[in-house]
Amino acid sequence: MGDPALSRRGFLAASTAAGLGMTALSGCGGDSDGGSSGTTTIEWWNISTTQPTKDVWAALAKQFEAQNPKVKVKIVQLENDAYKSKMTALTASGKLPDIFHTWGGGVLRQQVDAGLVEDLTDRTKEWADGLLPVAKEPYLIDDKVYGIPFDIGMVGFWYNKAHFKKAGISAPPTTWSGFLDAVRALKSENITPIALAGKEKWPGMYYWAYLAMRTAGADALEKANDAKDFTGDEFVQAGKHLEELVDLQPFQKGFLGAAYSTPTGQAATVGNGKAAMELMGQWAPVVQSDAGKGLGDDLGFFPFPAVEGGKGAITEVFGGGGGHALRRDAPQAAVDFLKFFASAATDRELVKKTGVLPVVPAAEDALTDANLQAVQKQLNGATGFQLYLDQAYAPAVGQEVNDSVAALVAGSKSPQQVAESITKTAKEEQ
Amino acid sequence: MTSTFLPDKRTGPGVDLPPPSAAAARGRARRRVFHWLTAVGFQLPALVLFIVLVLLPILFALYAAFFRWGGFGMPSDYIGTENFTRAFDDPVFLGDLWRCLVLVVLSLALQLPFALAMAVLLNQRFRGRAVYRMLFFAPYVLSEAITGVLFSMIFAPGDGLADQILGSVGLDGIGGEWFADPSMVMATLFLVMTWKYFGFHMMLYLAGLQSIPKELTEAALIDGANAWQRFRSVTLPLLAPTLRISVFLSVIGAIQLFDLVWVVTQGGPDHHSETMAVTMFQFGFKRYQVGYASAISVVMFGISLVFALAYQRFVLRRDLEGATTTMRGGGK
Numbered sequence: 001m002g003d004p005a006l007s008r009r010g011f012l013a014a015s016t017a018a019g020l021g022m023t024a025l026s027g028c029g030g031d032s033d034g035g036s037s038g039t040t041t042i043e044w045w046n047i048s049t050t051q052p053t054k055d056v057w058a059a060l061a062k063q064f065e066a067q068n069p070k071v072k073v074k075i076v077q078l079e080n081d082a083y084k085s086k087m088t089a090l091t092a093s094g095k096l097p098d099i100f101h102t103w104g105g106g107v108l109r110q111q112v113d114a115g116l117v118e119d120l121t122d123r124t125k126e127w128a129d130g131l132l133p134v135a136k137e138p139y140l141i142d143d144k145v146y147g148i149p150f151d152i153g154m155v156g157f158w159y160n161k162a163h164f165k166k167a168g169i170s171a172p173p174t175t176w177s178g179f180l181d182a183v184r185a186l187k188s189e190n191i192t193p194i195a196l197a198g199k200e201k202w203p204g205m206y207y208w209a210y211l212a213m214r215t216a217g218a219d220a221l222e223k224a225n226d227a228k229d230f231t232g233d234e235f236v237q238a239g240k241h242l243e244e245l246v247d248l249q250p251f252q253k254g255f256l257g258a259a260y261s262t263p264t265g266q267a268a269t270v271g272n273g274k275a276a277m278e279l280m281g282q283w284a285p286v287v288q289s290d291a292g293k294g295l296g297d298d299l300g301f302f303p304f305p306a307v308e309g310g311k312g313a314i315t316e317v318f319g320g321g322g323g324h325a326l327r328r329d330a331p332q333a334a335v336d337f338l339k340f341f342a343s344a345a346t347d348r349e350l351v352k353k354t355g356v357l358p359v360v361p362a363a364e365d366a367l368t369d370a371n372l373q374a375v376q377k378q379l380n381g382a383t384g385f386q387l388y389l390d391q392a393y394a395p396a397v398g399q400e401v402n403d404s405v406a407a408l409v410a411g412s413k414s415p416q417q418v419a420e421s422i423t424k425t426a427k428e429e430q
Numbered sequence: 431m432t433s434t435f436l437p438d439k440r441t442g443p444g445v446d447l448p449p450p451s452a453a454a455a456r457g458r459a460r461r462r463v464f465h466w467l468t469a470v471g472f473q474l475p476a477l478v479l480f481i482v483l484v485l486l487p488i489l490f491a492l493y494a495a496f497f498r499w500g501g502f503g504m505p506s507d508y509i510g511t512e513n514f515t516r517a518f519d520d521p522v523f524l525g526d527l528w529r530c531l532v533l534v535v536l537s538l539a540l541q542l543p544f545a546l547a548m549a550v551l552l553n554q555r556f557r558g559r560a561v562y563r564m565l566f567f568a569p570y571v572l573s574e575a576i577t578g579v580l581f582s583m584i585f586a587p588g589d590g591l592a593d594q595i596l597g598s599v600g601l602d603g604i605g606g607e608w609f610a611d612p613s614m615v616m617a618t619l620f621l622v623m624t625w626k627y628f629g630f631h632m633m634l635y636l637a638g639l640q641s642i643p644k645e646l647t648e649a650a651l652i653d654g655a656n657a658w659q660r661f662r663s664v665t666l667p668l669l670a671p672t673l674r675i676s677v678f679l680s681v682i683g684a685i686q687l688f689d690l691v692w693v694v695t696q697g698g699p700d701h702h703s704e705t706m707a708v709t710m711f712q713f714g715f716k717r718y719q720v721g722y723a724s725a726i727s728v729v730m731f732g733i734s735l736v737f738a739l740a741y742q743r744f745v746l747r748r749d750l751e752g753a754t755t756t757m758r759g760g761g762k
Contacts (some may be wrong), residue, residue, distance in 0.1 A: 084639070199695060199696055199698075199699070253587045253607065255610065257608070259582075262582075264586040395719065399716050400717075
């Protein structure tokens, strides 16, 4: 039977090409300038498809419409991955929505370079200056403002205080050697020190990225990406430090096959008390109690330790958040909406109801959770910032970092080879 | 079968007879044109769909494979055969080929014989036969994604059902890390594939077994053939056409394996369960190196095509001969 073979092969090929073609086609449409009766309709594309955020945001849009009777807000919501591929298609077609979700970084830069994004530097200056500096960082391109944040967060260690106490660790480690000692202490108490989702690769990448920031400095990852060269001594050093950790066998049984948010995954392992810590973003507590039991008061947070002799400081953060950008020549109503969305009143509402961290300093009083307050404190005092690599880098480079670091953790690539593979991929991308 | 509707020879009765008169010949010619137009008319919708949705994408993938292309706009950066040389230099892709071969060999050596044994067993008369047949066939009805989720729970290291059962009978040692262990992942994967697909092959064999006339086995029995001889000399040769199809489906299945691997391991740990389709997906949809991904899919297509044609030419030829001749009478 030749036919099934042919048509199935063909089907795969068809979905590759046709699927991409469809997204490109479906990207056309959605024009929204002006109205006949003097009302302006602004289109707001976001990825808040889950509750309670979805309802809270819809209510906020209504509130804005009530305050601005001549403006209608049309909400278009897409799931995260669908949004990303649709935006890629829209960028190629040269037309973006009035207000759209952005993570900043390389993707936003690509859209800016294509001349599709409004420069907000002057139009938002009077009110955007007061926003949390580190939150604005991802949307600054060549010192110009191209986006306004509504969320910010960072990656750090979420740990089980009870386990640390049992292992005799009085205070969270602040240096890499102190961290390795803590891992040894936990192991000697028969506690699995770290949970890691080896199957998904990105959680492992956090270790390498942070170690690279600590050895080479906060801006080194950005510079290396621009120069397409990750072979510097400090990047190899970062890999070696990660190797030191891997050599202690700190991860849970079967971590190479573990996912992040499944009932047997990384978050659940920590949330059920089966491992002492995980390196994860500010959403970690939510996922821990969703996939597992959650640690309650036993949960604590500490920043990624400094590496002795490294150029980076413990106050430099790796993270990202969410923001909104405007298409080029967007109507004034869209700018007004950004102002409304970044007001203290709105931000307080977002912090209280949707669990994001405040980007308006005045809204900090709405944050009541002790651990999130600790994260916020770290963010307020941040002296350097690196955006998530999958947003900061081209997709192929980001994936190669994930892949190579996963190979290092699995013991099949040396720190030197990791640096070389990433460099090779970076050079292939123009 | 592509070859079944090829009107390769125009030598049927009636066509070659000397025309009695010019008018009758013209009438026949007109009728032939009419027949031809009818055939085209009926085939046109399917043909258009086939060309637009199958043929053109294949040709386009072939074209894109020669470019460095991110998937948007038209490919413009021509790089010759670089994508292909890159694939055959990449240890991951070479590993894909090796793993594909391993799966094919394991399927043919273990899975199909097992399915055959079960089919022979379930072809006997005994109480509850239908229940067993249904039971063994049931896994095939599940989607690959569901199967994947199910077995990643069963084989979760330590907490999973598999380890719990082994532990409760004192066999903790042989469990291990299943999908999480680079040296064990392929074996575990093959176990799941066998669980899912042996029932399908068993059903094929059962159908084949039931079409074997009882008289033959009875005759062999009277001639004094023992059970093995009856199986070896009567059942097996008569089952051969079914076996050949089953082998074919199994091999093609191994070449294009994707869903199960993607759900269970995403090709990990450290590429040890990656297949060609997974690699293609990684590069096409995660890294947006669509040119390179196209090259990989072209290689997959090539392997499937060469195998399919060679298999039809050398193995299935006998089975197909009957099929190709039956079409001839259809026009009359």
